[in-house]
Amino acid sequence: MHQNIVALSSIGRFKSPSESKGCSVTSHDNAMSCGTAKRPEDLPQAVWAKIQDHPCYSEDAHHYFARMHIAVAPACNIQCNYCNRKYDCSNESRPGVVSEKLTPQQALEKTLAVAAAAPQLSVVGVAGPGDALANAGRTFAAFELVAKALPHLKLCLSTNGLALPDHVDRIVAMGVDHVTITINMVDPQIGAQIYPWIFFRHRRWEGVDASRILHERQMEGLEALTARGVLVKVNSVLIPGVNDGHLAIVNEAVRARGAFLHNIMPLISDAAHGTHFGLTGRRGPTPDELRLTQDRLGANAKLMRHCRQCRADAVGLLGEDRGAEFTLDKLGATKPFDPRQREMYLSVVERERADRRKAQETAQMEMTTPDSPVLVAVATKGGGRVNLHFGHATEFQIYEVDSRGARFVGHRRTEKYCGDGHGEDAAMAATIAALGGVSAVLCAKIGERPRERLAAAGVVATDQYAFEYIEASAITWCSTRFQNADRAASA
Amino acid sequence: MTYMIVAKNCTGCGACEFECPNKAIKEKGGAFAIDPKKCTECVGHFDTQQCAAACPVPRTCIPAPAA
Numbered sequence: 346m347h348q349n350i351v352a353l354s355s356i357g358r359f360k361s362p363s364e365s366k367g368c369s370v371t372s373h374d375n376a377m378s379c380g381t382a383k384r385p386e387d388l389p390q391a392v393w394a395k396i397q398d399h400p401c402y403s404e405d406a407h408h409y410f411a412r413m414h415i416a417v418a419p420a421c422n423i424q425c426n427y428c429n430r431k432y433d434c435s436n437e438s439r440p441g442v443v444s445e446k447l448t449p450q451q452a453l454e455k456t457l458a459v460a461a462a463a464p465q466l467s468v469v470g471v472a473g474p475g476d477a478l479a480n481a482g483r484t485f486a487a488f489e490l491v492a493k494a495l496p497h498l499k500l501c502l503s504t505n506g507l508a509l510p511d512h513v514d515r516i517v518a519m520g521v522d523h524v525t526i527t528i529n530m531v532d533p534q535i536g537a538q539i540y541p542w543i544f545f546r547h548r549r550w551e552g553v554d555a556s557r558i559l560h561e562r563q564m565e566g567l568e569a570l571t572a573r574g575v576l577v578k579v580n581s582v583l584i585p586g587v588n589d590g591h592l593a594i595v596n597e598a599v600r601a602r603g604a605f606l607h608n609i610m611p612l613i614s615d616a617a618h619g620t621h622f623g624l625t626g627r628r629g630p631t632p633d634e635l636r637l638t639q640d641r642l643g644a645n646a647k648l649m650r651h652c653r654q655c656r657a658d659a660v661g662l663l664g665e666d667r668g669a670e671f672t673l674d675k676l677g678a679t680k681p682f683d684p685r686q687r688e689m690y691l692s693v694v695e696r697e698r699a700d701r702r703k704a705q706e707t708a709q710m711e712m713t714t715p716d717s718p719v720l721v722a723v724a725t726k727g728g729g730r731v732n733l734h735f736g737h738a739t740e741f742q743i744y745e746v747d748s749r750g751a752r753f754v755g756h757r758r759t760e761k762y763c764g765d766g767h768g769e770d771a772a773m774a775a776t777i778a779a780l781g782g783v784s785a786v787l788c789a790k791i792g793e794r795p796r797e798r799l800a801a802a803g804v805v806a807t808d809q810y811a812f813e814y815i816e817a818s819a820i821t822w823c824s825t826r827f828q829n830a831d832r833a834a835s836a
Numbered sequence: 837m838t839y840m841i842v843a844k845n846c847t848g849c850g851a852c853e854f855e856c857p858n859k860a861i862k863e864k865g866g867a868f869a870i871d872p873k874k875c876t877e878c879v880g881h882f883d884t885q886q887c888a889a890a891c892p893v894p895r896t897c898i899p900a901p902a903a
Binding site: 419420421422424430431446474475479480544547548549 | 851855884
């Protein structure tokens with residue numbers, strides 16, 4: 346079993362910290378702050394049933410469940426200025442090695458292999474590398490094969506929306522109950538700065554005309570899907586200087602049409618990717634700019650903050666990518682999927698979720714409230730626990746702690762500190778920069794040197810909460826710090 | 837009169853294959869190619885060449901030089 350997955354053995358092994366302490370204050374008013382309910386009671390049961398094991402739709406689920414993308418959709422019907430098709434779409438699927446194109450049959454084989462190796466797998470999605478519905482034949486053929494072989498998996502797809510109104514009936518009939526639409530604007534004048542052209546009804550459209558058509562099709566598709574009970578997430582690429590001031594209007598427009606979640610993603614822009622924006626020096630937003638834009642949308646914006654902008658062939662929990670383990674040449678003879686293993690995993694997760702929530706409530710009960718919100722970074726490989734070595738982390742999950750408890754507010758990417766021994770100083774400097782504004786790092790283990798470097802930068806790093814639940818640990822760390830500060834002040 | 841695809845630029849996305857009214861486009865070693873015997877430049881079907889209009893890479897799906 347791969348190191349980076351939440352192994353059944355590792356998740357159940359540790360005793361719940363909740364047993365040692367009392368109970369319980371529940372705060373419901375904050376649970377929707379990242380748009381993804383933590384608790385079933387915050388949501389209609391029917392909606393919770395749909396999202397509880399979908400890592401992209403539920404922040405809570407993303408600690409426990411994995412998704413895989415099958416790259417059966419290479420063609421696209423629009424051109425975006427943040428995308429260069431030679432390297433996949435750099436925003437809908439991060440650039441790197443061009444993904445292996447799969448036929449529907451190959452996609453089925455890959456899905457069977459992943460399901461057998463990872464009982465965490467809940468979702469199979471088509472997210473490109475082009476547009477799922479510009480390749481509707483291949484996308485639906487793959488879904489049919491997967492649904493027949495592995496009926497417990499949820500199906501989802503991601504589209505720019507141009508072809509969406511033509512496929513709503515098929516989406517509903519196939520039981521695809523999660524659709525993501527990328528909507529970067531509701532004003533064609535702004536759209537014209539993002540989309541140089543679209544291909545629609547047998548011709549190419551350019552300029553404002555192109556964006557007007559795209560916008561109308563997006564809204565029509567969104568309305569039709571939500572009217573039929575399909576959960577729709579809207580992705581918007583935040584492009585500073587183009588749509589940063591416009592996303593509040595986009596948020597209103599998509600919520601009014603029933604979008605379930607709005608995910609604002611930072612523009613990824615680099616001349617090396619060969620995109621128009623990259624080549625013309627249009628930069629992506631800083632982490633602060635992204636957070637400001639998200640915060641400006643307000644408390645009811647239904648924002649998603651745990652998106653990792655994964656590749657079109659990603660496999661695994663959101664923070665990881667096991668895609669390289671499941672390339673075609675490695676599929677060969679794999680063991681068959683075992684439904685008992687999946688059931689066992691589901692029951693472990695149910696218990697873990699309850700324990701984790703109880704631990705958070707207990708910690709909150711005893712907490713000393715910080716004067717202002719505190720950011721705590723966590724190294725985790727999933728399962729809702731502090732369970733990753735600092736040096737092995739490629740990202741940190743960021744929790745905000747205040748009087749209402751601890752809430753996930755985003756993640757920060759970094760390079761692994763532990764590597765081949767080269768460039769550790771550079772990696773450390775990058776990590777410290779990525780942790781700007783963070784007060785503490787909670788991890789399973791950390792070496793003396795990185796601990797000292799972080800301390801010098803004003804960040805406390807501790808392995809005191811190794812393998813404990815994230816939220817409870819973050820709250821307890823803050824409480825301890827403020828109690829100590831009070832004691833020091835009164836001494 | 838026919839169109840051709842510059843193989844070294846082709847990303848292999850296949851957008852052209854979907855659109856061709858003559859089924860003249862097939863994948864060959866990761867890139868797509870137009871069968872000149874089947875290509876009609878979409879005359880009688882559409883106002884513009886569908887493959888060229890759908891192709892995401894500039895100067896890649898182009899009129900073939902006269903033989």
